[in-house]
Amino acid sequence: MTDSGPQARVSTMPRWFEFFRPLLEVLDDGRTWQKRDMERAIIKRVGLSQAEIEETLGSGQPRALNRIGWATSALRRAKAIESPARAHFRITDTGRQLLALHPGPIPEPAVYAIPAYSEYVPIKGRRAAHADVTTPDLDDADPDELISSGVQLVAQETSATLLQRLKESDPYDFERVVRTLLVRMGYGKDGKMTPLTGSGDGGLDGVIDRDELGLSKIYVQAKRYAEATIGRPKIQEFVGALATRGANVGVFFTTSSFTAEAVDAATRVPQEIALVDGARLTALMMRHKVGVQVARTIELLKVDEDFFAGE
Structure with missing residues (x-):
């Protein structure tokens, strides 16, 4: 749900990286899971309430699926899971090692430290990007800064995913x-x-x-x-x-x-x-819309001060 106003309820849903463990646990049965079935199983394992399941982002996308998507992307980049076919996933030995090494929640740094993850995201950029996702300082950042930070993070994620697809292509x-x-x-x-x-x-x-x-x-x-x-x-x-x-x-x-x-x-x-190189190639692909598409266009409005000034 999309709440607004001073009484808006803060979501109690696990943060996106807190889906690492339930996602890997679902795939740990050794099967290849279809994306939709995997998402349903993760939601059931986490035990989301009906209210949490119905939460949506401003775009209309379910919040739970958005967070599962971020977790899936990060684990795939770390090669903890793999996709043998479109919209199908299965766990790898790296994923099983993560489960074995971390009996409780799997921390973000554990995934970022996997060498395969660094193949796609420079260390400096990775830390900066995920700092905005995990601990945004809402008190210090103005709305424009938050929007810019979010856009930058999505662009970094898209670039990293593009490079991964290119490396996996024939x-x-x-x-x-x-x-x-x-x-x-x-x-x-x-x-x-x-x-x-x-x-x-x-x-x-x-x-x-x-x-x-x-x-x-x-x-x-x-x-x-x-x-x-x-x-x-x-x-x-x-x-x-x-x-x-x-x-x-x-x-x-x-x-x-x-x-x-x-x-x-x-x-x-x-x-x-x-x-x-790979970084420049993905930047050019994004600039010229090759292998990507516009997911959403947001129109931001501000008060026209000239109108109220009578000009």
Whole structure:
């Protein structure tokens, strides 16, 4: 329910991270659960009252499902649970270890400390983001600050989830994402990227027109490397592949990140090279609405002082 006014009732529902344990306990039977069935089982295990079940956010979404969703996302990023199929989940060995190590409630830091979680969210950003969710200082923050903080947190969550999906995708899907992004950014004479195949491609995945007239070309490499970082050798290979094509412009996309030596190497070659790591890629996807959609638009009203001033 959405309460307002000075007598508004504060929700007694467990906070989102307090759903970690019941969620893992539901999945601990070893089965693969369909999302809706899993949510019902979690609500039953927690023992929410009918009033709590009926609570909604301003968007109309049930508060319980929203909090379960945040817990699900965090545990999935930590690889404590996995999704073998769309809207289906099952526990992993990491999830079972969490249950074994924490007989009571599973604290947030225990999930954040899992190395897999840090693959998607930088430590500084993770702490700042979840500080706003768990302990918002309503007395010190004005409404605009609270709204901005919430928007920033959702953006961070979306970016992290996007990167996770990209790392889980197969090479062909990753190339499709890159191709779609480049077209959305305005590249391509015919709105398409031509794939490069055969032994002579040198690892390059495609070529796209830089402008609608097709006066110049951009050669593209899109790779989901298993390494956490991409070093100088990979950049040198990329430059060599461009040289065999007589290409002057290239873009290297990856879900990983580039070392300082790799970035330096890209600036010391005659070709014009852009390096797009996982963080920059997800930022571009969000800016150009690739793989994301607008979930809600909020209209905020304020008093028109000019109207009351008679102007």
